Amino acid sequence: MSHAGKILKYELQNLLRSRWLLGTAVVLFGITEILFRFGGDPGRTIASLVNIVLVVVPLMSVVLGTVYFYNSREFNELLLAQPVNRTSIYLGKLIGFAGALCIAFLVGLTGPFLIHSYGLRAHVTELLTLLAIGCALIVIFVSLAFYAATRFEDRIKGLGMTLAVWFFLTVIWDGLILLYVHIFRQYPYEGGLLALVFLNPVDLGRINIMLQLDISALMGYTGAVFQKAFGTTRGLTLTVVAMIVYAMVPVLFGLRTFRRKDF
Amino acid sequence: MISIRHLSKSFGKLRVLDDVSLDIHRGTVTAILGPNASGKSTLLKCILGLVNPDSGKILIDNEAIAGRWHYRAKLGYMPQIARLPEHLTVAELFSLLRDLRAGDSDNDIELFARYELGPMGAKHLGTLSGGTRQKIIAAVAFLFSPQLLILDEPTVGLDPIATTIFKDKVRKERDNGRTVLLSSHLVNEVEEMADHVIYIQDGKPFFAGTMAEIKSRTSETRLDRALVRIVEASREVRA
Numbered sequence: 001m002s003h004a005g006k007i008l009k010y011e012l013q014n015l016l017r018s019r020w021l022l023g024t025a026v027v028l029f030g031i032t033e034i035l036f037r038f039g040g041d042p043g044r045t046i047a048s049l050v051n052i053v054l055v056v057v058p059l060m061s062v063v064l065g066t067v068y069f070y071n072s073r074e075f076n077e078l079l080l081a082q083p084v085n086r087t088s089i090y091l092g093k094l095i096g097f098a099g100a101l102c103i104a105f106l107v108g109l110t111g112p113f114l115i116h117s118y119g120l121r122a123h124v125t126e127l128l129t130l131l132a133i134g135c136a137l138i139v140i141f142v143s144l145a146f147y148a149a150t151r152f153e154d155r156i157k158g159l160g161m162t163l164a165v166w167f168f169l170t171v172i173w174d175g176l177i178l179l180y181v182h183i184f185r186q187y188p189y190e191g192g193l194l195a196l197v198f199l200n201p202v203d204l205g206r207i208n209i210m211l212q213l214d215i216s217a218l219m220g221y222t223g224a225v226f227q228k229a230f231g232t233t234r235g236l237t238l239t240v241v242a243m244i245v246y247a248m249v250p251v252l253f254g255l256r257t258f259r260r261k262d263f
Numbered sequence: 264m265i266s267i268r269h270l271s272k273s274f275g276k277l278r279v280l281d282d283v284s285l286d287i288h289r290g291t292v293t294a295i296l297g298p299n300a301s302g303k304s305t306l307l308k309c310i311l312g313l314v315n316p317d318s319g320k321i322l323i324d325n326e327a328i329a330g331r332w333h334y335r336a337k338l339g340y341m342p343q344i345a346r347l348p349e350h351l352t353v354a355e356l357f358s359l360l361r362d363l364r365a366g367d368s369d370n371d372i373e374l375f376a377r378y379e380l381g382p383m384g385a386k387h388l389g390t391l392s393g394g395t396r397q398k399i400i401a402a403v404a405f406l407f408s409p410q411l412l413i414l415d416e417p418t419v420g421l422d423p424i425a426t427t428i429f430k431d432k433v434r435k436e437r438d439n440g441r442t443v444l445l446s447s448h449l450v451n452e453v454e455e456m457a458d459h460v461i462y463i464q465d466g467k468p469f470f471a472g473t474m475a476e477i478k479s480r481t482s483e484t485r486l487d488r489a490l491v492r493i494v495e496a497s498r499e500v501r502a
Contacts, residue, residue: 003363010351010359017350017387074346078400081311081340081413082363085332262274263313 003088004095007079011096021104024060028108036116042123043213046130049109050209053134054202055170058141061101062162065145068097070155077263090146090258094251098142102135109134126212133205136243140201141166143247147254150261173200190225197226198238201246208239264289264411264442265310270319272305272466279305280316281466287459292433292443294457296450296490302466303446304343307413310444311340323411336364339409343416345396349389353380353399356388357406364407374402377428393420401429405436412436414445418452430456450487462490469497 015021031052035045072093079089113120113127120127145162152158177196181189197203207226229235265287272280279302287293295303308314310321312328312335321328328334347356361370375381378398388396397420404412412433418426433443433456447453453460460477462470470477470493478484481492 006359006362010348010355013355014348014350071346072348074342074344075348077313077342078340078347078403079363080313081335081338081342082360083333083336083338084363260315262272262315263308 003084004092007084007089007092008096008099011093012100015097015100016103020064021100024064024101025104025108028105029111032109032112033115036112042113042116042120042127045113046123046126046209047213049130050206050213053109053130053209054137054206057105057134058137058166058170058202061098061138061141062145062166063159064101065097065142066149066155066159066162069093069146069149070158073263080263086259087255090150090255094143094146094254097146098139101138101142105134105138106131126209129209129212133209136247137201137205139247140243140250143250143254147250147257150254150257169200169202173203177203194225194229198242201243204239204242208236264324265444266322266325267306267310268320268322270306270309270316270321272302272309272314272316279466280309283319283463283466283468285461285468285471287442287444289442290437290440291458292437292445292456293459293461294453295444295446295461295463296448296453297446297463297469301463303463304415306463307415307444307446311335311338311413336407337410339404339407339412341400341404341412341414341417343419345393345400345420347388347396347399349387351388352385353388353391354384356399357403360403360406369408371405371408372402374398374405374428374432377432378402378425394422394425397421398425401425405432408441410441412441412443412445414443416446416448418447418449426452450490454486460486462493464494469493 032045032049035048039045039048076089076093080086109131110127141162144165148158148162149155152161173196177193180192180196184192197207207230211227211231230239265285267283267285267287270280270283271278283302283306295306297303305314309316310323310328312332315329323334323337326334351359357375378401380399380402383391383395388399391399401417401421404414414433418429421429430452433445437443437458443456445456454474457474459473460470461468472480474486477486477489477493481489483489483492
């Protein structure tokens with residue numbers, strides 16, 4: 001096994017026993033369960049979960065990721081003094097942490113669906129899309145958190161930067177989109193709109209889930225444009241490629257900073 | 264064993280190491296003394312590859328270490344603060360390090376045994392006291408019988424008995440031909456353990472030599488007095 005693989009293994013072992021990870025799974029399980037009690041069927045529960053997954057999951061990832069990386073700084077020093085290269089340590093820790101969070105997310109969210117499995121078969125694609133988008137967002141935002149925690153010595157700065165990016169992508173970006181549509185409403189604005197959606201992993205995730213759900217019919221003409229762009233195999237491929245790129249950017253920046261850093 | 268040539272390092276405007284050149288000889292215990300923020304830890308971290316120097320180079324066994332990591336198989340490191348993954352057990356921490364250094368020389372479990380860490384194997388690291396964690400990282404530093412031991416203020420968190428065991432171990436390894444480099448604030452302890460002394464101030468080595476040299480040069484019999492003499496003498500020169 002490579003050095004990164006060994007670090008990943010112990011990282012998972014450590015994290016899967018931690019209370020906050022268990023807490024994350026329990027909270028997600030609880031929310032999903034409550035939504036089932038109110039809504040009743042899997043389709044509606046998935047629709048209600050969309051915003052939780054798109055907003056809360058990235059928030060959890062940046063906060064937990066930043067705090068965790070800062071807290072493991074002293075142990076990292078001990079690891080860095082071993083005959084292991086820095087890339088293995090960084091990737092081992094990153095994949096371990098993102099993996100542990102994905103496990104908590106998947107267990108927490110899928111649990112209630114297995115309990116209330118009646119009528120689930122019709123919604124399997126929707127659920128899988130939601131889970132895939134959630135995991136992609138976890139990887140992207142954890143990579144961002146690790147980059148910030150490597151880049152800034154000061155915890156407050158690091159956490160502040162990740163929260164600012166989270167706020168920008170989940171809230172301000174949508175405002176920009178509305179502003180864009182408002183300004184260019186007299187013109188054919190679909191191309192720019194698609195580009196704006198594509199440039200933000202959270203929005204990209206949202207559109208992909210929306211199109212799986214029945215409510216996309218309510219989006220009228222815009223919905224048709226999105227359906228044409230994202231509903232095809234080409235659209236799906238583009239989405240997957242874009243998500244991978246969005247994860248690679250913070251990973252590469254983080255790796256570069258970590259390799260040059262003074263501890 | 265280690266040759267340091269014209270090593271400089273700045274953090275922002277602060278010059279932490281200023282053109283440091285030193286030699287550390289095989290089979291000796293060398294102590295780095297100096298006030299707080301004098302550059303002791305930074306010097307040790309440069310040797311470990313934790314800090315990248317701005318200029319100058321470090322050779323270990325005549326090989327430049329810049330940008331390399333394989334050489335660290337020769338090193339054992341005991342950091343100043345011991346914060347370990349809370350939910351791993353003592354046994355798992357040791358197996359992690361053994362996994363990472365698979366193929367390294369046979370495990371030296373003398374400290375592990377004398378500190379009675381064996382019965383704690385199943386305990387989580389987060390539940391242990393600071394002193395016990397310090398014992399663990401001490402045992403880890405010696406575990407792979409490294410040629411070179413780097414100890415950053417090793418005895419600070421250890422109780423008196425653990426400290427005595429530690430000192431015995433350091434001397435024993437020196438007699439086995441290993442090289443030890445340690446930083447410390449405790450002059451008495453340095454006097455007991457070290458053969459060579461390096462006194463650093465403001466990022467520059469003020470004095471480097473054997474214990475006998477430093478004492479004969481200042482005609483003092485105790486190291487703490489001798490150091491005070493050296494520092495005062497240098498102030499007079501500057502004034």
